Amino acid sequence: MPNIKTLAQREEKEVRFTPGHTLCAGCAEPMVVRTVLNAIEEPVVAASPTGCLEVATSRFPGTAWNVPWIHVAFENAGAVISGVEAAYRALTKTGVVKKRIRFVVFGGDGGTYDIGLQALSGALERGHDFLYVCVNNEAYMNTGVQRSSATPRCASATTSPVGDEIPGKPQDRKDLTEIVVGHHVPYVGQAAVSHLIDLANKVERAMKFDGPKFLNVLTTCPLGWRTPRDSAIVQSKLAVETRYWPLYEVIEGKYKINYKPKQHVPVEEWLKTQGRFRHLFRDPKGKERIAEFQAAVDRHWNDLLRKEQCLSGDGAEQG
Amino acid sequence: MRKVMTGHKAVAEAMRQIEPDVVAVYPITPQSEIAEYYADYVHDGIVHTELVPVESEHSAMSACVGAAAAGARVMTATSSQGLALLVEVLYIAAGMRLPIVTALANRSLSAPINIHCDHSDAYLARDAGAFQVFCESAQEAYDYTLIAQRIAEHAKVRLPGIVNLDGFALTHTSQVVEPLEDAVAKKFVGAFQPVHPLLDTDRPVTWGPFAMPDYYFELKRAQQAAMEEIPAVFLEVQRAYAKTSGRAYGGFVDKYHLDDADRALVVLGSTAGTAKVAVDALRAKGERVGLLKVWLYRPFPYHEVAAALTHVKHVGVLDRAISFGAMGALYSDVATSLLRSATRPALHNYIYGLGGRDITAEQLEEVLTGLGKARPDEVLRYIGLRE
Ligand SMILES: Cc1ncc(C[n+]2csc(CCOP(=O)(O)OP(=O)(O)O)c2C)c(N)n1
Numbered sequence: 001m002p003n004i005k006t007l008a009q010r011e012e013k014e015v016r017f018t019p020g021h022t023l024c025a026g027c028a029e030p031m032v033v034r035t036v037l038n039a040i041e042e043p044v045v046a047a048s049p050t051g052c053l054e055v056a057t058s059r060f061p062g063t064a065w066n067v068p069w070i071h072v073a074f075e076n077a078g079a080v081i082s083g084v085e086a087a088y089r090a091l092t093k094t095g096v097v098k099k100r101i102r103f104v105v106f107g108g109d110g111g112t113y114d115i116g117l118q119a120l121s122g123a124l125e126r127g128h129d130f131l132y133v134c135v136n137n138e139a140y141m142n143t144g145v146q147r148s149s150a151t152p153r154c155a156s157a158t159t160s161p162v163g164d165e166i167p168g169k170p171q172d173r174k175d176l177t178e179i180v181v182g183h184h185v186p187y188v189g190q191a192a193v194s195h196l197i198d199l200a201n202k203v204e205r206a207m208k209f210d211g212p213k214f215l216n217v218l219t220t221c222p223l224g225w226r227t228p229r230d231s232a233i234v235q236s237k238l239a240v241e242t243r244y245w246p247l248y249e250v251i252e253g254k255y256k257i258n259y260k261p262k263q264h265v266p267v268e269e270w271l272k273t274q275g276r277f278r279h280l281f282r283d284p285k286g287k288e289r290i291a292e293f294q295a296a297v298d299r300h301w302n303d304l305l306r307k308e309q310c311l312s313g314d315g316a317e318q319g
Numbered sequence: 320m321r322k323v324m325t326g327h328k329a330v331a332e333a334m335r336q337i338e339p340d341v342v343a344v345y346p347i348t349p350q351s352e353i354a355e356y357y358a359d360y361v362h363d364g365i366v367h368t369e370l371v372p373v374e375s376e377h378s379a380m381s382a383c384v385g386a387a388a389a390g391a392r393v394m395t396a397t398s399s400q401g402l403a404l405l406v407e408v409l410y411i412a413a414g415m416r417l418p419i420v421t422a423l424a425n426r427s428l429s430a431p432i433n434i435h436c437d438h439s440d441a442y443l444a445r446d447a448g449a450f451q452v453f454c455e456s457a458q459e460a461y462d463y464t465l466i467a468q469r470i471a472e473h474a475k476v477r478l479p480g481i482v483n484l485d486g487f488a489l490t491h492t493s494q495v496v497e498p499l500e501d502a503v504a505k506k507f508v509g510a511f512q513p514v515h516p517l518l519d520t521d522r523p524v525t526w527g528p529f530a531m532p533d534y535y536f537e538l539k540r541a542q543q544a545a546m547e548e549i550p551a552v553f554l555e556v557q558r559a560y561a562k563t564s565g566r567a568y569g570g571f572v573d574k575y576h577l578d579d580a581d582r583a584l585v586v587l588g589s590t591a592g593t594a595k596v597a598v599d600a601l602r603a604k605g606e607r608v609g610l611l612k613v614w615l616y617r618p619f620p621y622h623e624v625a626a627a628l629t630h631v632k633h634v635g636v637l638d639r640a641i642s643f644g645a646m647g648a649l650y651s652d653v654a655t656s657l658l659r660s661a662t663r664p665a666l667h668n669y670i671y672g673l674g675g676r677d678i679t680a681e682q683l684e685e686v687l688t689g690l691g692k693a694r695p696d697e698v699l700r701y702i703g704l705r706e
């Protein structure tokens with residue numbers, strides 16, 4: 001499994017994602033991209049849907065990508081990588097391409113949970129050999145922090161603002177990781193930018209499988225979350241410690257929670273550090289809403305524990 | 320060898336001979352059989368093609384773009400709503416200079432939903448940056464599939480192309496077609512030479528970047544320059560095809576009894592066949608009528624259309640789709656063509672055949688006979704409409 005040293009050595013040998021892009025100060029996305037690219041040994045071809053990452057890394061005539069990379073549109077990264085991978089299979093058959101190449105998509109939550117879900121689902125169902133990494137900062141950051149279906153309940157976003165009548169996003173976020181599990185692909189995982197070695201390990205484990213692989217990676221956005229620019233790791237870590245964002249994987253249908261926080265840290269600790277939840281701590285009804293939020297977090301965590309118990313790799317399902 | 324086959328089969332045969340590395344398709348009437356024939360070829364191991372049976376037309380064109388950028392020869396086929404769904408990505412294929420050929424079985428657009436032929440779908444893709452040809456017969460659909468592939472992949476062009484064939488009228492009717500021998504067709508199309516393929520991982524390239532006002536305009540101008548290369552390439556490939564097949568397609572337009580005509584029709588697609596019957600009937604009565612069929616619709620051959628029509632007195636331009644709120648799209652192109660001519664015909668615009676409404680030779684005879692009786696007044700006239 002890659003440690004910090006091997007990741008650094010690989011980057012020294014070949015910088016796959018270069019500095020000089022225009023992502024915001026404090027954006028966590030480059031850490032995810034570098035870690036994923038460095039965790040893969042073979043040559044990589046990458047694709048991205050429209051979003052912050054694409055816009056900030058490919059400004060003509062410059063580019064931050066030192067691997068072949070393609071952006072086509074917002075809703076079609078799953079289909080684009082399907083085509084790239086199909087071309088690879090065809091050209092391997094005819095002997096034009098001779099080496100092993102790996103395929104990775106880096107897509108935002110909007111381009112993955114929402115507009116791109118159909119293309120992603122199609123690609124997963126058809127069984128293309130690629131890794132899809134959702135760089136999940138929980139809103140449409142590129143277009144000015146509009147809500148996505150990955151935006152958590154109560155969060156303030158520009159299309160789910162804190163109004164006098166409706167205070168923030170009324171709905172829970174969609175559980176995309178579990179939606180992908182429903183496609184019965186060999187590898188599905190959830191990771192966070194605060195746990196980079198865990199992320200690298202997951203990439204390495206995932207890449208051992210042929211077929212579609214999916215990683216939902218929590219990243220942070222100082223602009224959209226309204227957090228200090230130097231807080232990406234702290235924010236992401238709190239999300240994991242509060243069990244808001246469990247680190248787990250589902251390998252060939254078997255669940256494994258990679259990290260179980262020893263103490264119960266209330267989700268309030270995570271909420272209170274972000275401007276997008278500030279109203280919860282001012283509003284008289286805030287306490288109630290935080291309690292509801294906590295209940296949702298507990299429910300999901302307990303569901304996950306049960307899934308791990310019932311569907312773990314140690315033969316628990318027999319008997 | 321002459322064979323009887325449908326337009327579908329003719330296109331599928333040409334595709335089999337081209338043998339793209341990747342075909343990504345989604346079914347829609349009246350296109351579906353092209354995809355089905357091709358799936359048979361793949362599943363029977365007749366071609367090496369990777370078939371990507373996508374979940375939508377948007378994904379079909381997206382997969383084509385990914386595959387073409389990766390370095391593969393790719394094709395697809397669609398109709399109507401399918402084209403409408405994929406058109407977003409067609410603009411991108413053109414912007415990326417990817418030679419993806421799409422067989423478009425022409426069909427009306429919703430609402431109301433209707434599966435039959437008109438040209439609303441082709442017009443929808445008019446400004447996408449793909450070249451477009453229209454076919455009169457299954458033979459032309461076969462021939463132009465091969466021709467379009469070679470134009471699309473020409474080093475000076477490298478743009479997507481659309482081969483239009485009228486839904487049902489061409490796709491579902493059986494006609495005599497004379498395909499080339501497999502080896503001859505393969506040789507005509509030649510090997511595919513990708514440019515900066517993604518799969519060349521030793522030389523990484525960035526495809527589909529973000530361009531601000533400082534570059535976007537120049538990049539679009541460069542794309543237009545590629546489009547401007549098409550006419551010369553089109554003629555060159557037509558000539559090469561004539562040598563290979565013995566079928567001479569002489570130019571961007573097909574002129575039928577036009578040289579001495581004083582009245583004429585301008586049409587796209589299979590209606591040309593019907594119009595020829597009408598012209599023949601009137602010629603038999605000694606009337607000087609003719610027909611101009613446009614093969615190359617985009618880029619539009621303004622000069623050749625003008626040259627063919629300046630001496631004619633009255634021209635009826637037939638559009639098989641409404642450009643809501645404007646005169647017909649073909650009419651506007653013909654009018655633009657004639658703008659600079661010293662002498663020019665009076666132009667009349669007819670809308671016909673929407674949603675598969677039949678057009679008969681008798682109706683076209685009537686149009687030709689009536690041409691010149693009404694004032695040319697930039698008014699839409701309708702053929703075969705109950706009002
Ligand atoms: C069809 C279409 N609709 C809308 C847009 C506008 N748009 C571009 S990026 C984006 C949001 C991207 O959000 P996300 O995928 O979450 O990535 P992020 O930028 O937050 O990392 C939107 C709405 C578009 N480019 N294309």
